[in-house]
Amino acid sequence: MKRLFKIRKGLDINLKGVAEKSISKTLTSKEYAISPIDFHGFVPRILAKEGTHVDAGTPVFTDKATERINIVSPVSGTIKSIVRGERRKILHAIVEADDKSTIVDFGKIDLNNISRENLSDLLLKSGLFAFFRQRPYDVVANPDDEPKGIFVSTFSKMPLAADFTYVVEGQESTFKTGISALSKLASVYVGISPEQINTDIMPIHDAEVSVFNGPNPSGNVGVHINKISPINKGEVVWTIGAEEVIFIGRLIETGKVDLTRRIAIAGSGIQQPQYIETLIGAPLADLIEGNVNKTEKHQRIIDGNPLVGRKSSMNGYLGAHTTEVSVIPEGDDVDEVLGWIMPRFNDFSTNKSYFSWLSGKNKQYDLDCRIKGGERHMIMSSEYERVFPMDIYPSYLIKAIITGDIDRQEELGIYEVAPEDFAVAEFICSSKLELQKIVREGLDILRKENA
Numbered sequence: 525m526k527r528l529f530k531i532r533k534g535l536d537i538n539l540k541g542v543a544e545k546s547i548s549k550t551l552t553s554k555e556y557a558i559s560p561i562d563f564h565g566f567v568p569r570i571l572a573k574e575g576t577h578v579d580a581g582t583p584v585f586t587d588k589a590t591e592r593i594n595i596v597s598p599v600s601g602t603i604k605s606i607v608r609g610e611r612r613k614i615l616h617a618i619v620e621a622d623d624k625s626t627i628v629d630f631g632k633i634d635l636n637n638i639s640r641e642n643l644s645d646l647l648l649k650s651g652l653f654a655f656f657r658q659r660p661y662d663v664v665a666n667p668d669d670e671p672k673g674i675f676v677s678t679f680s681k682m683p684l685a686a687d688f689t690y691v692v693e694g695q696e697s698t699f700k701t702g703i704s705a706l707s708k709l710a711s712v713y714v715g716i717s718p719e720q721i722n723t724d725i726m727p728i729h730d731a732e733v734s735v736f737n738g739p740n741p742s743g744n745v746g747v748h749i750n751k752i753s754p755i756n757k758g759e760v761v762w763t764i765g766a767e768e769v770i771f772i773g774r775l776i777e778t779g780k781v782d783l784t785r786r787i788a789i790a791g792s793g794i795q796q797p798q799y800i801e802t803l804i805g806a807p808l809a810d811l812i813e814g815n816v817n818k819t820e821k822h823q824r825i826i827d828g829n830p831l832v833g834r835k836s837s838m839n840g841y842l843g844a845h846t847t848e849v850s851v852i853p854e855g856d857d858v859d860e861v862l863g864w865i866m867p868r869f870n871d872f873s874t875n876k877s878y879f880s881w882l883s884g885k886n887k888q889y890d891l892d893c894r895i896k897g898g899e900r901h902m903i904m905s906s907e908y909e910r911v912f913p914m915d916i917y918p919s920y921l922i923k924a925i926i927t928g929d930i931d932r933q934e935e936l937g938i939y940e941v942a943p944e945d946f947a948v949a950e951f952i953c954s955s956k957l958e959l960q961k962i963v964r965e966g967l968d969i970l971r972k973e974n975a
Contacts, residue, residue: 526721529751531738533913535874535948537683539830540888543788543797543848545690556599556805557607557616557841558584563595563654565663565971568614576603581628581650581781584617592667595844596651598783598803600626616841619805631779635704643708647772650781655768655844659749659761660939661971671710671762675749676703678725678766679717681740682829682947686788686847688766689723690799695770696724702773704730710762715748742913746945750914755940767847787842789815791830792890793823793851802842809838811849822857824893826850831947832960855892874911874952899956908949908959916940918949922959925966930973938963938970 560568568585571594572578578601583594601621609615630650633643644667647653656665656674665671678688692699706712712731720726721735734752736742745763755761767785774782783804790797795815802811808825816823826833827843830850834843842849860866868878872889880887908918916937924932943960950959 526716527732527734527752529734529736529738531736531742531747531913533909533911534681534739534741535911535952536681536739536885537831537872537891537951538886538888539683539792539852540890541791541794541797541850541852542684543686543790543799545687545799547786547799547801551800551802551806551810552621553802553806553810554621555601555604555807556597556619556621556803557807558595558597558619558805559616559841559844560585560595560614562844563664564657565661566593566595566654568595570606570614570617572597572603572617574603574606577601578603578619579626579628580783581630583649583651584619585614587654587664590667592648593654593664594648594651595654596628596781598781598805600624627780627782629779630775630781633705633776633779635701635708635776638708640708643705646775650775652768652771652775652781655771656762656764657942659746659755659763659942661967662942663967663971665762666760669760669762671760673711673713673749673753674706674709674762674764675713675715675745675752676706676731676764676766676769677715677743677745677748678720679715679736680743680829680847682743682831683740684788684790684829684848684850685743686786686790686799688847689720689725691767691786691847692725692770695773698773698777699725699766699770700728700773701776702769702771703728705772705776706764706769707731713748713752715743715745717743738913741945741948744945746940746942747913750916750940754915754937757934757939759939765845765847768845785842785847787811787846788848789851790848791826791850791852793817793853804842804844804846806842808836808840808842808849811842812851813838816851822854823851824854826852830891830893831951832944853890853892855894858892858894895956897954897956900954902955902957905954907952907954908946911948911952912945914940914945918946918959922946922957922962925962928969930970933966933970938966942967 587593658665707730
C-alpha cells in the first residue's frame with residue numbers, strides 16, 4: 525500500500541516552452557566530454573591520457589580519495605584532449621568518437637545470485653557508482669558506507685523539467701530491474717506523483733513507494749527523505765536520479781554500459797521544444813543549434829532547468845546528471861520606460877503585485893533572467909518558510925551558514941538538505957541572496973570540518 529504525502533508549501537512556476545512529448549531525433553556527435561566537475565566531491569586522477577583509445581565503459585578518471593570510484597567514457601574513441609581550468613583543475617576529457625562503437629562487456633548479471641559486495645564492485649568498475657550521491661553533504665557517495673536507504677524520485681516539479689513518465693516510456697521493465705538491483709544495496713524508497721499511479725512504471729516491487737502531491741519542490745528527493753526517514757547525525761542515505769536507475773537496469777540486463785538519455789529541449793527560446801535521445805557529454809550546440817529563437821546573444825542556455833541548472837553556452841556539454849536543456853531570454857536587451865509603475869499582465873508575482881494573477885494559475889509566463897534588484901539586508905519575514913515544505917527553518921539555517929555557526933547548522937538540519945532544496949526560496953527571495961550557492965559552500969565547509 526502506497527503512503528500519500530500532501531505537500532502544501534511550495535510554488536509552481538509555469539513557464540512557456542515545455543517540451544512536447546515527441547522525439548525529434550536520436551543524436552550522435554563527433555565528440556563527447558567527460559566532466560569530473562559534474563560529480564561533486566570527486567577528485568579526479570587521469571587514467572586514460574591524451575591519444576589513448578577507449579571503449580564505451582572504459583574508466584577515464586578515478587577518484588583519488590577512494591581509488592575505486594570511476595568515471596567512464598560514454599562512447600568508444602580516442603581521448604582528444606584534457607581541458608584544464610584555473611590551477612590546472614580538470615574540466616573535461618574530450619573523446620573523439622569512432623565508428624566502431626565498441627563497448628566493454630561486463631557480462632549479464634543474475635540478480636538472484638549476486639551478493640551485495642559483487643554488485644557494488646560491478647557498479648564501481650562500470651562507472652555507474654559515481655551517479656550515487658549521499659546526504660549529508662550532497663556529494664558522490666562513499667562505497668564503504670552502508671546507507672540506511674536509497675531514495676529515488678520519479679518526477680520533478682521544476683519549471684521546464686523533463687517528464688519522467690515519458691522519458692521512461694518503453695523502458696519501464698529496465699527501470700524496475702534497476703530498482704531491484706538497488707534493493708541489493710539497501711532499502712529503496714521511490715517517490716512518485718499522483719499522475720504516475722496508473723502508468724506502466726507501476727507496480728514497483730523491491731521498494732517502498734510513496735506518493736507526493738503538491739507544488740514544487742514536492743518532486744525533490746530531499747523532501748521525500750525529510751518526510752519518510754529524516755537524517756540524524758551519523759546517518760547516511762544515498763540518492764540517485766530515476767534516469768540513472770535505467771543505466772543500472774541496462775547494465776544488469778545486457779552487461780554493458782549505455783549512458784543514453786532522453787533529454788527535454790525546452791524554454792521560450794526554443795522554436796520546437798521536444799525531446800532528443802543522446803549520450804551524456806554531447807555538445808549542447810548539436811542539441812539546440814538551429815532551434816534557438818532570435819540570436820543566441822540575448823538567450824541564456826542552461827544545462828538543466830532555470831532554477832537549478834548551470835549557465836552554459838553553445839560551447840558547453842551535456843552534464844552527467846542533466847535531464848533537460850533550457851533556453852530562456854537573458855533580459856539584457858530589455859528597456860522598460862516606467863516599467864516599475866506600469867500595470868503588468870505578463871509578469872509573474874507570488875504576492876499578486878501584478879494583474880497577471882487574474883489570468884489564473886494555468887497562465888504561462890515568458891520570464892527572463894533578470895533578478896530585478898540588488899542584494900540587500902536579509903529580512904526575517906518568513907518568506908522562505910512559505911515555500912519550503914521540509915521540517916526545517918530555512919531562514920535560520922541560511923543565517924547560521926552565513927555566520928559560520930556549525931553547531932547551529934547541525935541543530936537546524938543541514939545534514940538533510942542539498943542546494944536544490946532552496947531553489948524555490950531563492951526564486952522568491954526579496955533579499956536577492958544566492959541561497960543555493962550559500963548552502964553549497966556551507967556543506968563543503970562542514971564536510972571539511974568533519975573530515
